Amino acid sequence: MIYGYARVSTKEQNLDTQIEQLTRFGVDEIISEKISGVAKQRPQLEELLERLKAGDTLVVIRMDRLGRSTKQLIDLVENFEERDVNLVILDMNIDTRTPTGKFFLTIMAGFSELERTVLKEKQKNGIAIAKEKGRYLGRTKKYHDKHAGMTHAIELYKAGKHTIKEISEITNVSKSALYRKLDQLKKEQAV
Numbered sequence: 001m002i003y004g005y006a007r008v009s010t011k012e013q014n015l016d017t018q019i020e021q022l023t024r025f026g027v028d029e030i031i032s033e034k035i036s037g038v039a040k041q042r043p044q045l046e047e048l049l050e051r052l053k054a055g056d057t058l059v060v061i062r063m064d065r066l067g068r069s070t071k072q073l074i075d076l077v078e079n080f081e082e083r084d085v086n087l088v089i090l091d092m093n094i095d096t097r098t099p100t101g102k103f104f105l106t107i108m109a110g111f112s113e114l115e116r117t118v119l120k121e122k123q124k125n126g127i128a129i130a131k132e133k134g135r136y137l138g139r140t141k142k143y144h145d146k147h148a149g150m151t152h153a154i155e156l157y158k159a160g161k162h163t164i165k166e167i168s169e170i171t172n173v174s175k176s177a178l179y180r181k182l183d184q185l186k187k188e189q190a191v
Contacts, residue, residue, distance in 0.1 A: 018032070
């Protein structure tokens with residue numbers, strides 16, 4: 001089965017051009033939706049992805065119709081490969097049913113991996129420089145000293161009537177955050 005997927009970002013935009021190109025390609029069924037590409041959920045696409053079986057082909061007119069990022073698209077392609085599902089991207093003449101199409105996507109995956117590695121290295125270097133300058137404090141803590149939930153959790157702990165699990169459920173402070181805070185308080189009292 002050959003499925004076509006068409007998407008536009010707003011209700012005012014028109015799907016006609018995409019639908020015409022997909023029809024011309026010869027898809028058996030077209031799934032379409034009007035939803036932003038940055039939306040966390042795209043119900044029509046998600047339903048289609050679940051429905052795809054080995055040997056099926058998904059056709060889109062442009063890469064950005066499927067994924068918000070290169071990484072997301074590469075993950076999708078890897079998933080397709082595992083499931084023996086094909087992908088055709090019309091504007092780039094990519095067709096994973098052919099050796100050339102598979103090769104091109106492999107190259108894209110390599111660039112994506114390189115990009116992730118370079119970004120991680122930049123982040124690591126930036127953190128090291130910030131630490132040297134005394135400006136890096138780590139991720140902002142959700143439960144800080146003035147957070148009402150943490151204060152209440154410490155009071156309940158000191159009262160000794162509840163387990164850590166119960167305190168966590170009562171205050172919505174995670175057990176790990178509470179344990180860290182209790183450990184910090186013990187260290188401060190030892191000084």
